[in-house]
Amino acid sequence: MKPPSSQGLRLTCLLLALASLCLPIPLWKDRDSLMQEEKAQETGGNLVLSRQEQQLNTKLVSLKKMEIATAMTTGQFPPSMHFFRAKRLIDQSKVFNIIKLMPKGAVLHLHDYAMLSVGWLVYNATYLPDCYICFTHTGTVRFRFSKPHPPHPVPAQCSQWVLLESYRKQLHNVSEFDRSLVRNLTLVTDAPEQAYPSQTFIWKRFEEVFLIASGLICYAPVFKAYFYQGLLEFYEDNVQYVEIRAILPTVYELDGTQHNKSWSVAIYQEVTRQFVKEHPDFLGAKIIFTAHRMLNVSQIKEAIVTAMALRAQFPDTLAGFDLVGDEDEGHSLWDLKDALTIPYSLGVNLPYFFHAGETGSLLQGLLLVLHGHFHLGAVLTSHPLQQQNFSAIILHFKVKQCLSQPQVLTADTHQSN
Structure with a gap:
């Protein structure tokens, strides 16, 4: 089969060009119309901003673009981390x-x-009088308030109850101990992908944190x-x-x-x-x-x-x-x-x-x-x-x-x- 001649190619291109002119509705107008309709359906799309609101919006968009540009430079884009x-x-x-x-x-x-920052629990609730702590073999803790005697019974797989006020007095570094309590009450870790490789692991830790907090709350x-x-x-x-x-x-x-x-x-x-x-x-x-x-x-x-x-x-x-x-x-x-x-x-x-x-x-x-x-x-x-x-x-x-x-x-x- 012979390839088409140059004259035949020119004729084909001309016919395609003429066909595009015969389209009943300009496609670019459809595109613009659809884009505007979608914008109107966005949250706040129908709101008319005041002059001050427009100024604030312009500033916010400018700051947002700057932060995105910085993220592209550093390779640290929070939504992808x-x-x-x-x-x-x-x-x-x-x-x-x-x-x-x-x-x-x-x-x-x-x-x-x-519903509240764990720092409040550690630096306020655990400093109240008559707060006891015990330590589990897995490195977590339990809390309980009691008077005049220590709480009873001791939770399973937990050490004997110790009055927290007395325990802190024996420590050389109370600040580090308090930071360890904060870690006990959060999911945060330096290597989350390794610590929580699946939902099973994260749910187990999630419910453990709530169990620890319950003795205080x-x-x-x-x-x-x-x-x-x-x-x-x-x-x-x-x-x-x-x-x-x-x-x-x-x-x-x-x-x-x-x-x-x-x-x-x-x-x-x-x-x-x-x-x-x-x-x-x-x-x-x-x-x-x-x-x-x-x-x-x-x-x-x-x-x-x-x-x-x-x-x-x-x-x-x-x-x-x-x-x-x-x-x-x-x-x-x-x-x-x-x-x-x-x-x-x-x-x-x-x-x-x-x-x-x-x-x-x-x-x-x-x-x-x-x-x-x-x-x-x-x-x-x-x-x-x-x-x-x-x-x-x-x-x-x-x-x-x-x-x-x-x-x-x-x-x-x-x-x-």
Whole structure:
């Protein structure tokens, strides 16, 4: 077969050029229109900025571009780094420190044992009188307040209780000891990829940290002060409302007296009202009662009944119910459906705020929604097909990349959807 002549090539090019002129709609206009439509649908896309707001926006964009340029030069781009390594750079960011001053609205995913800087626990709570410590064979610790005698019994695989005040007096370097306590109460490590190679490892450490903190936080005077101080930290970051997921563990007094869940919710309510009175521009706080998804169906049923009773007693404080713990290791929503449908069967309104979708139980939750059993808070970004199929259902979306990355749910946050 002979190759086409030069005249034939010229004729072909001319025909293609003429065909492009015959297109009914200019493609570049479609592109511009689509770009503008997408911009309008972005958060704040329809807002008209004042002159001062435009000036601030210009400055923020300029600072952002400078920080990106610096990151490209140094090779340290925080969104592509592990959060533990990136936090120092984030704290130094001018953009971040401007954003800290801006109103945040609400924090809707907060846990009772993780709502306050651990430094407060170490440098305040552990310095209170009658605080005891014991050391486990794995290098962790346990705390307990007690008087007039040391706590009893000693936790499994733990040394004898030692009065912390006396123990510190024997140390040559109290500052280093206190820093070790901070490390005991956090997930932070110099080599997170090696320390937490999978979700199993991170969840084990995650729950160990909460166990360590519980001995401090569940002491009644600390319980009240911890919650108030937590609200204050968020208030100082310009957060105006919080919802706290709380297991409502037993709170104890110095003499060993124990308080029930109703007492704890009453304290949350009392402290919140006091805080709002002292900070009138703060909107308030609500509690989401939680149970661990490792519990069996009978135990979850008991928790649901408790949640209904607490919501009836504290309708303005208890927002609803959730399950906590590793989705893959614990029971799925579908496994627990007989317990979760109890409020619906009794005609009781108990809102649910489940983390469904972090590792794969999203579809089960959506099926229960379709059957009218409860409202579901879920993450849909990694389930595009389910997002399309259930687009008519109003769900609560949340993006929490700083938590998802340490939990080994994503490695590079700037590549996440």
